Amino acid sequence: MTEHTLTVAGVAVDTRHWIGGERVASTETFTDVSPIDGSVLGEISRGTATEAAAAVAAAKAAFPAWAATPRAERARILHAVADGVEKRLEELAIVETTDNGALLRSHRRGVMPRVAHNFRFFADWLLKLEHEDFETRGHTNHVSWDPAGPSVLITPWNAPLMLATWKVAPALAAGNTVILKPAEWTPLTASLLADIAAESGLPAGVLNVVQGYGSEIGDALTSHPDVRRISFTGSVPTARRIAASAAANLTPLSLELGGKSPLLVFADADLDLAVDLAVEQYDNAGQVCLAATRFLVEESVAEEFTRRFVKKAGQLTQGDPRDEATDIGPNIHPRQLEKIDGFVQRALAAGACAVIGGHRKDAQYYAPTLLTDVAQDSEIVQEEVFGPVLTLQSFTDEDEAVRLANDTRFGLAATLATGDPERAERVTARLVAGTVWTNCFFVRDLQAPFGGSRHSGVGREGGTWSFDFYCDVKNTVTAPTGWRNHG
Template identity: 40%
Template sequence: MREHRQFYIDGQWVDPAKTRDCEVIDPSTEEPCAVISLGSAVDTDAAVAAARRALPGWSETPPAERIAYIEKMAEIYERRIDEMAEVISMEMGAPKAWARGAQAAAGLGNIQGCIAAARQVQFDHPLGTAEGAHILKEPIGVVGMITPWNWPVSQTTLKVPFAMAAGCTMVLKPSEFAPLDSILLAEIIDEAGVPAGVFNLVNGDGEGVGAVLSAHPDVDMISFTGSTRAGKAISKAAAETLKRVSLELGGKGANIVFADAPEGAVKKGARACFNNTGQSCNAPTRMLVERPIYDEAVEIARETAEATTVGSAHEDGRHIGPLVSERQFDRVQALIETGIAEGARLVAGGPGRPEGFNRGFFVRPTVFADVTPGMEIEQTEIFGPVLSMIPFDTEEEALEIANGTAYGLTNYVQTSDPARRNRLARRLRSGMVEMNYKPRGAGAPFGGVGLSGRAREGGVWGIEEYLEVKSVSDWAAE
């Protein structure tokens, strides 16, 4: 079993002020795979103080030099990417192929994307409306970062290098369920020679570290990815010091499938829902299907669910792994039972572990048909491989259902009609809209509206999240 009790503070691995052990559970076996120490207010204060001391020097470092450090991070990350995949597989249950090809690869892609974006940011430029009018974009200061377990290094790398590029210093608290990837990232940052205090890591839970960061008077900004419930608590704690709060929260994406959808739209949508064992905030968990093809679509979704194999994260192959924890397993099981009680038609999967499993947090890929708007399974983010299917008759009805939740992260549209795609893109209430499973493009921002939060991560927007804008008059040409 791995032991990682130390924190990375001020460029060194240091012992916690008081050791408080926490076991990291392998969700495939339900056995401990590592032990960390949970930090306290004392540890958090030390990390914030280190970040505050490092801020003047780092914020005045030329952007090109900051980019050079991030380039070195990318180089080391690429060399150690197999290690990153291994720890992600162990800590949160991503199968080997998915951990390497999706999870760990996303981290590298985010760092590389940050480098490209940083080269585009104008940190100072003329305003052009009056002689000497000028704009300066300056780092906001010390950033507290709180990251989740479902896409651990992906979410961390949507924050850390982007804040570095902006000239900020930071303290990271990863999820105590999946801290091992962040420990490895700290090793990568250390090896890259990033100056002491720019990046600091304190493991801990929400009460011991997260709440302290959120209310800390020397923290200028909180960047949080996680549940809407926790996002509200963080916002309240941060309000006392009026710090900036950037939230990337949950989702309940609608996937609107029209009768003229490209071939394979239903199967792709079901697979996208089941990927990462459904533990993605942008998963297309509600499939709205135009009535003429609804019965066929339900049958395709059933076949897709039954063809989706479940297996240990430590095995090779194309399968989905377990949920991350017993708590998450119990929550998903309860919501599946709720769907049955609400009268939705269960066409695949259902309660309990898949056949052949009596240990591990494994769940059955599940499809509910004839779900009606307002059902709990239609409104609540389940965060498991559970697809809700809803028929619709008109475009207006589909829009009303899609926009009928408090979330607004990603919506999806499958249609061959280009005019319809553009209409829906404008009218869907979400931060992102994906059409016909086409990528949104390199450098596109990730983020939502409503209860999905209002952060914009990735690309130029991801750096600007960490910048303050200062306007200056009578600027002298340099």
């Protein structure tokens, strides 16, 4: 291990920023800790306004050439990055698991392949991106997507590389240059991505990676006048701060924020399927923004649903995420564990009943929890916990189910279990959510729009929606030959 390199499960990771095609160290560092056992992984360069300015300058300098690069060449390079991800898939998986505590088996089989797919999908979508020309009084309208400029992408810790590349890939495909700021709790795979991108032929300055705290480097990035796009995934309070920071420059924002999504289970549902969907909400130790954390179950089947859920949840194995047999790993950080437990203990003090869980297991792990006897206006029902904590309420008819489902300030997703297709159509039409799943969960396609309603976000990304955000969409109107406009 050198001064600026740490080793994670045999994988060397550079702890410095990546700016303008070079590694850049900061005078100060912050400590990266594994959530698996609390062990110190290493000291990471801690960026400030100085590194932010350097990264934006590098992105600005690289932008004209990258924006002018033909679509086919940009796509070729993005496919090369995907190739690099696939070649280092095992390394990326073990580093990510060590850094954020999610299941190694999931990283190997699903998450890291999805990282490569993010690059391939947007590379291919770029090549078919078009809008059919149309006429207005004989004039031809032609729609084009012009690269917008340097883009700041601020990403969360719950799925670090997958969610980073969900932003990086379309931004690069669009012809923008990028400054990526990963979450300070999970910076390592972003550093590896910088290496892979450079090895794949991405020109210097097109992708820059800077590490540090939001209050120190994040504010400097989001307020910079040369930044033309900001995409953020994270909490509502941080989004407000970013929006205020960007306002002075009218920098366009895409915000994917928190959720308090419902799972509606009707009496005509396949209860075994509904229970499977419900138990799936403990995925990633409950640290999933889309998770349906509020179970709304029709009164006539609530008792049976609860019995089956308790039995199924009891079969889950919680432990070391590197073990193939583990179903639930640790929570990300002691601070997050304190937050989760605070929600639960306040709910219990207010009269909630813990059907299962309701307590920490140790310093890294929180017991999977289901709370009943909760009021609709209570904190535990209204606020995002971001841990393995679920609530259950009952309803008597469709109207009450929809009212309860929509009665929060969020609107990211909703899941519905019913055996009646007509009911499914009626209910989904009334739900306030960016994504609704019927008799399934977490089926995602990159060509679909993704984002939230209300306090769950601003804007949509995915497919053409991503290019609409990362580009300046332009309409060019051309008069027919020999035509003169006399007013």
